């Protein structure tokens with residue numbers, strides 16, 4: 110079991126009268142890629158900022174690499190890199206000037222990583238940040254982040270604005286970084302991309318992480334069972350499904366029946382098999398389905 114590098118417990122934040130994070134907890138282990146998912150405006154960016162001690166907390170506690178970021182902010186800054194949405198930069202500085210600042214501020218600064226990453230994302234070295242394209246700005250923020258050699262990398266919608274080639278380059282780079290022991294927390298709305306890279310996911314709704322865990326375990330727990338019969342689905346099966354499953358979890362289409370179920374599906378399989386299907390398949394549900402049922406269950 111890898112050590113826990115980030116733990117948030119019962120965080121609560123407000124903006125004016127509005128409570129943004131409410132009893133929000135999460136846990137991230139070393140070497141993992143943790144994707145925070147949830148609808149627009151649910152508090153994902155606020156949570157990332159709160160983790161770094163950048164949001165005043167009404168209640169709760171964050172422990173990051175064994176430190177409290179609101180107390181040990183300079184040590185946390187040395188070991189944790191944040192890439193906010195769109196990458197935030199010094200608008201009048203070019204990439205080289207950014208890298209000079211980085212070399213002064215970060216004891217572990219790796220100038221080669223900075224240049225390699227800038228090159229990977231096609232960032233011109235002598236153009237002021239305010240004149241860079243969206244993708245180039247993100248590339249520069251990533252170059253800065255990787256060069257500081259953080260133990261924990263926090264990215265807010267990092268692939269948003271990257272073209273498909275650069276998006277893939279970033280995902281591969283993140284996988285390498287995690288394989289070397291680095292830890293990634295990111296937000297994304299692109300579930301197919303998250304499914305390919307994130308070994309942990311957290312589902313966030315109304316300012317709270319309502320479900321988190323290993324991606325595979327969560328997908329395995331939520332399954333789709335499909336059976337195909339010779340003719341129409343037998344009445345005995347249809348009748349049993351009607352009394353044991355809610356209609357939105359069952360699709361009947363001629364000889365094909367599909368059931369979305371959580372937990373143990375032995376009983377469903379037994380009933381479907383008893384009517385002798387031509388074919389029966391149990392498979393984990395795609396993250397997109399899981400997302401829909403987790404979020405659909407919320408008010």
Ligand SMILES: Nc1ncnc2c1ncn2[C@@H]1O[C@H](COP(=O)(O)OP(=O)(O)OP(=O)(O)O)[C@@H](O)[C@H]1O
Pocket residue numbers: 124125127129147148149150151152153154155156
């Ligand atoms: N300065 C502010 N004053 C009042 N409300 C704010 C302020 N900043 C953010 N909020 C509100 O806090 C809530 C959470 O915002 P946040 O940016 O964390 O959401 P998000 O989950 O990252 O959304 P998205 O997926 O759209 O990026 C939103 O309802 C937003 O309107």
